[in-house]
Amino acid sequence: MPLSTLLAWRLARGKRQNGLTAFMSASSTIGIAIGCFALIVILSVMNGFERELRNNLLAVIPHGEFTAVxxxxxxxxxxxxxxxxxxxxxxxxxxxxxxxxxxxxxxxxxxxxxxxxxxxxxxxxxxxxxxxxxxxxxxxxxxxxxxxxxxxxxxxxxxxxxxxxxxxxxxxxxxxxxxxxxxxxxxxxxxxxxxxxxxxxxxxxxxxxxxxxxxxxxxxxxxxxxxxxxxxxxxxxxxxxxxxxMVYMSDWTRTQGDLYQDILLVRQVVYVVLTLVIAVACFNIVSAQIMAVSDKQAEIAMLMTMGAGQGLIMRTFVYQGLINGAIGTLLGAGFGAVLSLYLSDVARWFEKISGTRLLSGDVYFIDFLPSQLQLADVIVTVIIALLLTLLATLYPAVRAARLNPTEVLGH
Incomplete structure (x- = not known):
């Protein structure tokens, strides 16, 4: 295992962390997990609505029509x-x-x-x-x-x-x-x-x-x-x-297009909003990393005097932040994927014990909560979360690499 990875793991899992630093680190991990979890579940619901629109509503109405003038x-x-x-x-x-x-x-x-x-x-x-x-x-x-x-x-x-x-x-x-x-x-x-x-x-x-x-x-x-x-x-x-x-041309988007546009709009809004939630959680990584750099100034200075270069120090803190982000991402994506697979059954169970209907067939074109997990959504969510985590670690890592060991040890 590379030295930078070993140091990053010990920093991330170390028991001598400042209490506030540990809290900020944990909250960033939990925030990223919640954001990934919610994004995957809601995207799966939107996929389910689109599938039911295709297989249910669009199966019983004409897709196109020509009417003589x-x-x-x-x-x-x-x-x-x-x-x-x-x-x-x-x-x-x-x-x-x-x-x-x-x-x-x-x-x-x-x-x-x-x-x-x-x-x-x-x-x-x-x-x-x-x-x-x-x-x-x-x-x-x-x-x-x-x-x-x-x-x-x-x-x-x-x-x-x-x-x-x-x-x-x-x-x-x-x-x-x-x-x-x-x-x-x-x-x-x-x-x-x-x-x-x-x-x-x-x-x-x-x-x-x-x-x-x-x-x-x-x-x-x-x-x-x-x-x-x-x-x-x-x-x-x-x-x-x-x-x-001469004919009038019409297709299903003129009569049922609002429903499809609503699905697309919700999908886009969900992407933006929950990506921002993940980004906010990543800001906690910045705070936690800066506090960790402040707490570990003496250790960083000693590593530098022993020959550790700026690249090693920088990689160590980047990897530390990525470890926290990766844990949150994998937990959120994993639980989100599992729930998405069984969301319809969970919704029916909730309706049964609560005696309420989540969707009414008199109002909507279906009377159950659909869900369709797509691997592409999981992959994109994981990539977005890891990229935001990586960006969040860069500033604290650069700050750690620029410490002057003479000034730190001199005090």
């Missing part, structure tokens, strides 16, 4: 759809018409935007994959039926076989509102996507919607799903600019 609908949509499906980034497409109106059952009224879909195509949609589709045969068999999200079905207090009245707004050529068009639809059943989408989900048949809204082309728009939903904004613009008909 003309009231007649999207011309030659079959050829357009076939052309878009040749793009390897596009995993699924379906024609849609969005029907905005009021659903009425007895005294219950609910404003909805119904998705009119082609039953044979929609069944294979990624949004329905892995979900219970028991009501789908009844929906596909009746062209005048409607399929409701489970939460919407409960709000309207209906069951399979009931009739629902759909009120569609009517506007005259001069802009005056006319009496709404009223049609009756049969409830085919419900479908649960286990997300907040259930409160607004309603499906009807494409052909019937085109007839009600007088869409001569039979389709108002096309919905797309991509292999990478986070690439949707770029791909939507790229594909839309190649279309020969």
């Amino acid at each position: 003309q009231d007649a609908g999207l011309a030659d949509w079959q050829a357009t759809m076939a052309s878009m499906l040749k793009d390897p980034a596009v995993t699924f497409m379906q024609p849609v018409i969005k029907v905005t109106g009021l659903l009425q059952q007895a005294n219950q009224l609910k404003a909805v935007q119904i998705q009119a879909v082609s039953a044979p195509l929609a069944k294979d949609s990624p949004s329905l994959a892995g979900h219970d589709l028991q009501a789908w045969p009844a929906f596909a068999a009746n062209p005048h039926s409607i399929l409701l999200g489970e939460s919407l079905k409960q709000t309207l207090d209906v069951k399979a076989g009931d009739s629902l009245q759909l009120l569609l707004p009517q506007v005259a050529d001069d802009g005056r509102f006319l009496a709404p068009k009223s049609v009756w639809l049969t409830v085919a059943g419900s479908i649960s996507l286990n997300s907040q989408v259930d409160a607004h989900l309603a499906m009807m048949h494409l052909d019937y919607a085109a007839e009600l809204l007088a869409i001569s082309e039979g389709v108002k728009g096309l919905q797309l799903y991509f292999s990478d939903p986070f690439d949707a904004p770029r791909k939507v613009r790229e594909i839309g600019n190649q279309m020969h008909q």
